[in-house]
Amino acid sequence: MEPLTLLQFTRPDPGRTETLVSQIYADLRTGMTSGAIPVGTRLPSSRRAAAILGVSRNTVNTAYDLLRAEGLVEIALQRRPVVTGGSAMPVVDMRAAPLAPTPPRVASNWTCDHREPCFIDRNGAMAPGRPDPALFPHEAWARTLRRASRHRLAAGDFAPPSSPPSPSLPALREELARGLARDRGMTVDPSQIIITGGTQASLALVALVLARPGDRVLMEDPGYMGARAAMLGAGLVPEPMPLDEEGARVPPAGDRARLVYLTPSNQYPLGHRLSLARRLAFIDHARRTGAIILEDDYDSEFHWRGREIAAMHALGSGREVIYLGTTSKALAPTLHLAWMVVPTELVKPFTQAQRNLGMMANLQIQAAYGDWLASGEYRAHLRRISRCYARRGAMLAERLREAFGKRVSLHGPDGGLQLALVFRAGQDEDAALQALHAAGFSPSRLSALCLQAGMTGLVIGFADATEQKITRFCDTLAASFAGAETP
Structure with a gap:
């Protein structure tokens, strides 16, 4: 795509209410889905596009990554992005509907097109947010699954004949309610818990049930790209909330965003914990x-x-917050099991919407997980892997500080399965990623998680980090730094 052609499709304007990322993403997506930008077209490199459009390279990289998440472009190292699809996908103009002056309706009978979740295949070592598969309790889980398979799991077993089939297993709801009271200080009725097929499904349901296209959603910057993709997929407009040592900053008193997305226990990806004062x-x-x-x-x-x-x-009070939980970090993402706690008056519309969209979790997996919680095996497993992950995270942080000193900054880790390594001036994110990927590692690009924060660096998983892997990771990164600094 020549420079003049690119400007025909997008002219980002800082004076508009949407972020520059949202403008570029929406404009290029419209061109692709309408066929105006044909399949096979090569887009300018992020460096070239940034120069043409007068924006930062991080802004272009983030817009390109969102297009990739929807399957519209393919991105490979040292190659310009190529358009791979889009003609069959409906166009959503995120700027078409202004913010409603009254609270949006709760929709429970709409139809919705499918959009790819924002997950990138990471087969290498030390990928962020991915538990160590070697620590998965295969035998214990298999026994639990066999027990669950002996039960009759027809949908009618979980609701009276006159009621619609329940997408959520009551026994699991009860176990989760007990666990949330014990571990997270929450008092909820089991009926308030909606079981879903993953956090991505939970976020999509929230966006579609509680908001209209064009509504604003405030998101941490940098933040979880999967949440951003879910909101964009529902036609919402993500806007950044900057971070400091206390976590996300509270929006101005007059802000009227419909949704506010937070990761308060362990901010993704920087690892800050939202202070109690900020939470209140x-x-x-x-x-x-x-x-x-x-x-x-x-x-x-x-x-x-x-x-x-x-x-x-x-x-x-139970009405301001929708709580989202998942098994993807403690067990495995492939189980596709998560849950939401919603206000009582929203249980019915959420359940109806979940049925309409077919976004239910497998009942046999629900039964097995509920049995595992009740037996105490899950808590024993959690204690074992927590000790292991804590050691690995501390070892990785210590080695990174020893190897790179003031050339980088990092926080914690205070929890979780990953840490963010923020580059100082002069460190090349592209060169580091290329070298690490070639060596078999799969860290994430920090700049791709930014809306406006302008950070560069790596998000590094440590769940599968051994001493040998950490040594090789640090050596590879140091070599990439040395190569970038060589005249």
């Missing part, structure tokens, strides 16, 4: 403005330093 301030903001907080508690099981604060949901 966010809840107060939600009460005054009618916003709904999405509390993604994706890895609160892994907490390495300091005293954990209760879940945000436990600090409010």
